[in-house]
Amino acid sequence: MLVGELVAEGKLSLDAPAPIAEWHRANDPRGAITLRMLLNMSSGLQHTEVGDPVEASDTNQVLFVSGTQKMAARAIGVPLEARPGAKFEYSSLTTIILAEIITRTLTSSSDTRVRAEAYRSFATQRLFGPAGITSAVLEFDGAGTQIGGSLIYMTLDDYGRLGQILLAGKAPDGTQIVSPDWLSFMKTPSPDNPEYGGQLWLNRAGGRDPRPALFPGHGPATLVSCLGHLGQFVIASPDQNLVLVRLGKTQDDTAAFAALRVALGRVVERVPATR
Structure with a gap:
C-alpha cells in the first residue's frame, strides 16, 4: 500500500x-x-x-x-x-x-x-x-529499516480496519486511501503464480505450492488475504463486503492448519454476496 x-x-x-x-x-x-x-x-x-x-x-x-x-x-x-x-x-x-x-x-x-x-x-x-488505525506498532532493524515481512502489531479491531481498506481502498468515512488502480494491481494474479498478486494472497487455484494458501472453490475468487505467521489471516472479500480476521497460533505443517483453512473457507462461503 x-x-x-x-x-x-x-x-x-x-x-x-x-x-x-x-x-x-x-x-x-x-x-x-x-x-x-x-x-x-x-x-x-x-x-x-x-x-x-x-x-x-x-x-x-x-x-x-x-x-x-x-x-x-x-x-x-x-x-x-x-x-x-x-x-x-x-x-x-x-x-x-x-x-x-x-x-x-x-x-x-x-x-x-x-x-x-x-x-x-x-x-x-x-x-x-x-x-482510523491507532494501535499499530512497527519494528525496525538496527539500521532503521522497517522489518517489512513481519513484526507489525495491531489490535484485532485495527487489523479489521486494515482489511477494510482491501475491500475498495477506502476508509470508513469514504476517504480513498489506496487508489483503485493500485488496489487492482495488488489483486491481479502475478505472471508466475496465479495464487499471488502484489504482496497479497489470492483465493485462486493453480498456485505453485500443492497446498493452497486460501480455499479456492470456497468463497469468491475476488477474495484476498494477508497471511501472517502460523495461522494469522486478514481476509477481505469485496463481493460479500466481508472482512474476517483470525489471530491465533496453529502450526502450519499440521493437520490442524489444514482444518483451520477449511473452516475459514466454510465461514466465508456462508456469507451471501451483497451485489
Whole structure:
C-alpha cells in the first residue's frame, strides 16, 4: 500500500529497475529486477524461506541470528538464482527490500532514528491515520529499516480496519486511501503464480505450492488475504463486503492448519454476496 502511494506521486515506477544502487553496478544482472518483480515475489534472488533444519532458513538467520543490525543489506546482497521475473518464490526478505526502497525514497539520511521516523510518519499519515488505525506498532532493524515481512502489531479491531481498506481502498468515512488502480494491481494474479498478486494472497487455484494458501472453490475468487505467521489471516472479500480476521497460533505443517483453512473457507462461503 505504501509503495503504491509513492508510485502515485511519481517517486517510484512499477516497471523501472528497482532503485537499489547496489544492483546497478557494471555487469550486475540484478539491475534487471523491477519493482513489479519484487512486489510479485519473482525477483530471482537466492532465498530459502523455510529451511530444513529450521536454522537453515534465510529469513530466520536475518531476523534472529546474524542479520539483525542490517537486514536490508543482507537481503539486497544475495546473488540471483533465477532470471529476474522467471520464478515465483515467496520471500519475507523481499518485503524488507521493499521497506528499504520506501525509506530511501523518503529520506537520504543514514541516521537510524531519522530513517525509522520517516517511515513511521509516512505510514501514519498515508495509511494508519486515515483508516482510523491507532494501535499499530512497527519494528525496525538496527539500521532503521522497517522489518517489512513481519513484526507489525495491531489490535484485532485495527487489523479489521486494515482489511477494510482491501475491500475498495477506502476508509470508513469514504476517504480513498489506496487508489483503485493500485488496489487492482495488488489483486491481479502475478505472471508466475496465479495464487499471488502484489504482496497479497489470492483465493485462486493453480498456485505453485500443492497446498493452497486460501480455499479456492470456497468463497469468491475476488477474495484476498494477508497471511501472517502460523495461522494469522486478514481476509477481505469485496463481493460479500466481508472482512474476517483470525489471530491465533496453529502450526502450519499440521493437520490442524489444514482444518483451520477449511473452516475459514466454510465461514466465508456462508456469507451471501451483497451485489
